[in-house]
Amino acid sequence: MSPAFASMKRAAEQPMQYAADWKARTGRKVVGLLPMHFPGELAHAAGCLPVVLQDDAEPVTVGQANVFNFYCGLNRSLIDQTMRGNFDGLDAIMFGDHCVQLLGTADVIRAERPSLPILFNQLCTTLDANWALRETLGTFEQLWKELEDLTGHEITTSSTLASIRLFNRSRAQMRRLYEMRRRGEIAISGRDMQTVVKSSMVMDRAEHVALMDELFAALPRQVGSSSDITVYLSGHMCHAPKPAIIDAIEESGARVVNDDLYVGWRFIHADMDESLPPIEAMARWYLDKNRKLPCPTRTMQGIDWEDYLLGEVERSQARGLIVLMVKFCEPHMYFYPEIKEAFDRAGIPHLLIETEHEEMPMEALKTRIETFVEIAKRRADSKAA
Secondary structure (H helix, E strand, O other): OOHHHHHHHHHHHOHHHHHHHHHHHHOOOEEEEOOOOOOHHHHHHOOOEEEEOOOOOOOOOOOHHHOOOOOOHHHHHHHHHHHHOOOOOOOEEEEOOOOHHHHHHHHHHHHHOOOOOEEEOOOOOEOOOOOHHHHHHHHHHHHHHHHHHHHOOOOOHHHHHHHHHHHHHHHHHHHHHHHHHHOOOOOOOHHHHHHHHHHHHHOOHHHHHHHHHHHHHHOOOOOOOOOOEEEEEEEOOOOOOOHHHHHHHHHOOEEEEEEOOOOOHHHHOOOOOOOOOHHHHHHHHHHHHHHHOOOOOOEOOOOOHHHHHHHHHHHOOOOEEEEEEEOOOHHHHHHHHHHHHHHHHHOOOEEEEEEOOOOOOHHHHHHHHHHHHHHHHHHHHHHHO
16 A cells, blocks of 8 residues: 555545644634535635545444434434534534435534534526526625635635636546546556545645645556456445445456446546636536536436436446445435436346445345346356357
8 A cells, every 4th residue: 555545545534533633733724515516625715624524434323313214324424423523623514405314414413513603505406597507606606705704814716716726636636547447557446446535525635636646656557357347336426335335346256447426436527617717617517517427416408317327337338337325315216217227228237236324234235246247247248249
């Protein structure tokens, strides 16, 4: 393990400790950022450390009495972490409203930590409406002012453009890593790829960019086994799947070549236009990224997730699709039947895995994955014959 990757791994595994150390070192504020659509660039331009809040590995215990059992694991874990004091070092949280469960989580955090500022901003969901740009500009202008009030100083245009350039560079580095893996130039595991992206969500972005430069220099150039079946991972739109699930997939003879996971390609696929005024760049980034990678919490005529997936599976030369669906994730559940129908029609093997924050039956899951990989191998051999 290279020193650069080891630093990323420490930050990804203990994000709140990293944030506390950064805060002690810089004397600046830390802002928690909820998935999936708010730009960390604006908090960075305000001089803050934007930290994407995610579930942790701890079971939900003290928070259990404050949350419904049918909330997804991310929301239950966020509430539990609030009750355990994990977020006490935050100076504010930027909340969006992309699902009903998240609204309930915001209310619980408000009740439990009344002194913690909650910057709650509603982004429009109909992205191609004639009023969408106007409304989105207004939302980000409001957020801009709220962050100025939080930090007590002006956010300048020049600092925001500098943050946009830095974040664009960071995303480009990680996309390069994805492309190298897709082409088979490096044999980085799905678990390690997740660590790279997750660490970028919590670290000082300039520090992460420097670590990525070191990582590229240290990465051994090698290829995965030609006997591996290439697969595409889809789902988990707000937080990372358990690394053990990705390990089980790769240990079954599959090689992950691409994904649309939030802690993955979904987080890094779209840049902001550096030639536009920063508020307009953020608004257009938000409105346009659905065309590049559809999100089931947003609507846009003629844009469908299943069509995107079919195209990306073909472009990635994946031999199968594995859908990782978070239990109780309603937006994903509504779209899955259309994905299944499209892949059945196209004759592409696919496997649905429902994931849960608490214990999962890993041995039974491994058997299902091994069966899927065998089916995908036979299907690929049949096509090649």
